[in-house]
Amino acid sequence: MTRTRTALPFRFSAWLGSAIILLGGGVGAVGIPAQASVPAASSESSQPVYPSASPSDEEEDDESILIPTVTSQEGKFYLAVTDAAIDNVDSEKIMNEVRAAVDDQHAKILLGVDQKPNNLKGAGQLVRGMLLFGDTDALSDDWLEDGKTQGYVGAGWIVIGVMLPEKPGGEVEVSVDPGRNVSEVDPGSKQEIVDAGKEQFAAGNYTEGISAVALSSTQELDAPLDQKISLSIALGFLAVIALAIVFVALRSKRRKAQQVAIEQLGKDSERWENSIQRHLKKLRDSKMERIETTQNLSSSRAIGEVQSQREQALHEGPGTSVVHTDENSTEQLSPTQARALEQKAEELRLLSRAVEVSNSLAGGPRAALPIWNQIISKHQEGIELLVAFLDGSGTSQLEVSRAARTIIVTHTDELEQLRALTKEKSATQSALPLLQDFWVLRDELENVLASCLNEAASGPARLEPKLAAKIRGLLTNSEVQDDDPISVLRRFVPESRGN
Incomplete structure (x- = not known):
């Protein structure tokens, strides 16, 4: 996502003076020594630097400080370039070069670029100005109470200021201010960030130098995963584990239920088969007494049908058994076979009883x-x-x-x-x-x-x-x-x- 905004002017008013006094400050920004083309980190950079001068007359009051607002933003990388520096910086190229590296780390990075001449005291004041007057939430919520002791940059943020020289070949200042929960990977990592683009800056290639600084910040500073994100990940992981446990439990329960059903079906099938064999033997052993029947009586037609079905059952015999009593047998009854076996057992049971009734009535x-x-x-x-x-x-x-x-x-x-x-x-x-x-x-x-x-x-x-x-x-x-x-x-x- 890329957007361009005009830099926002802020005048030195009585309100600004009061805010600056609350913030404290007044020490110089991180600068480059006269003999170097790229500034080195100052040992005094631990104190916040904010615009602290007061206008001496109405003419100076008419001058304004331009704080860059975000001109390009994608993912966790925010690039803010003033109108004065926009012609010397290829924002799209910077975004393309740092996109992947920024996505692979946890911190949000705000990188502001300005160019002299201006009313700022270097890159350090540029950083502080973006914190106080910029359009991001990089400033810590408790900066008034704890800023002097714990830092002004919010947790999970890295704020970088790059001040370009007025003319090519001049000094480029770089200031890095990490959030209170962002730590150096190794001692001196902040200096590594400051020095990262010095060769490109010395050659006048400001775009490549800024990209090098941004890439170095992703490698030299370490930010913990956002608590909300980590909590979401943890909860998501726990949810996955819970679902896996439920799935395994349900699957195990289903398998057990299927095994129980298979075992029960085997027992029922054996019982039905035994019933078929028992009643067939009973039909063979009991000679059916013949009763003269007539079709005009319901009871007579019933007796005649019993006699007919008995003869048919004895003629067909038991048929082929579908029950496997061998425990090692893997072949199981299908639902259709089970229903047919159960139906056959019931038919022979009723026929056997009907033969008993007919024989008793004829006896x-x-x-x-x-x-x-x-x-x-x-x-x-x-x-x-x-x-x-x-x-x-x-x-x-x-x-x-x-x-x-x-x-x-x-x-x-x-x-x-x-x-x-x-x-x-x-x-x-x-x-x-x-x-x-x-x-x-x-x-x-x-x-x-x-x-x-x-x-x-x-x-x-x-x-x-x-x-x-x-x-x-x-x-x-x-x-x-x-x-x-x-x-x-x-x-x-x-x-x-x-x-």
Whole structure:
């Protein structure tokens, strides 16, 4: 970034005099001995030098001191050149030569250039004038209180003044004032900066000499990293470490979770495979009793489908196992394989149970009695759920309440009659007609229970969550329970519901 401004004039007024008195000073600037072309650092340069003369008459008061303002600035390097010296200095070339070196160090550098004749007492007063009247914040905030003891340049700044001679071949003065936290790399480093451009200055090449001085200041003076920047870096570093720790922890946790899932899948797969083998063996060992079926009865179609699927399962056999029990095996089940294996195990479990129910019903009164009792028990459970529903708040206002009361009365009587028939059936009589009677009753019961759930969800009645869960558990589309023979058989003829 480069910008050009006109040098700012400041007149010797009563205010300036007061400021100078507060700052103190009055000693000479760093100068070059008469025999040298470039000034050497003065031993008296530790005291601040500010314009301290007072006008003796009105004519002298009309003269002004020109303090250079920043004409070029890029990164941490600020170059201030007065109008008097601007024609002898190539600012752009200086900026190009020092840019990289300045970016690699921590201090901000303010370099001012002026040319005699002027009302300044050399490069030292040029430095002090830029501090007090310049357009940067290089002046320390506590210069009034601590300037005399700790220096006037702010922390992290290096201020350099270069005073060019009036005519070529004259002396060039250089003054260097580092901030209080800027230290010399080696003893005498400040003098190295002062002497850095003397060959170029002696040859009249002011641009190269100024560049040499600026470059030397980046090498001979050491400034600590700004606390805000260092704090930001430290916090950023800590944040990176924290993120890395979190990442490693999450990655480790994910790996552990994946390993646990893999191990669990292996255990589940082995369990499903064992279930498949066990139920296939059970199907082979249990000869299915043949029951004459008819397509006009739902229960009959269910029994016929059970017989068909048993024969198909035995014909297909166990198939190829996808379970690897070898701990050293690296092959794992895919999600699709796992779902297929689980589904196969469940299908064979239900088929095995359905075969048990069919064989019991075909085995005569004594063998069928446990199945009839389970059917009756489940139906009574449904009737009791209807009674609990009617006892709920607001259910009497529902339209379904009338049908619920009817089911409670009529089904209780019909269950008693059917229970008596289960004990009278002889071994030669088919159990399918009696099973169909229970089947139809179960359809009626479940239709009313489903209506209870639907109307309670949209009406004023308040249905307890536990009661609603029990009702859903009894409906045919819920999970199949082995102690509910009708729900087991219905899974083989799902379209039979309602017939």
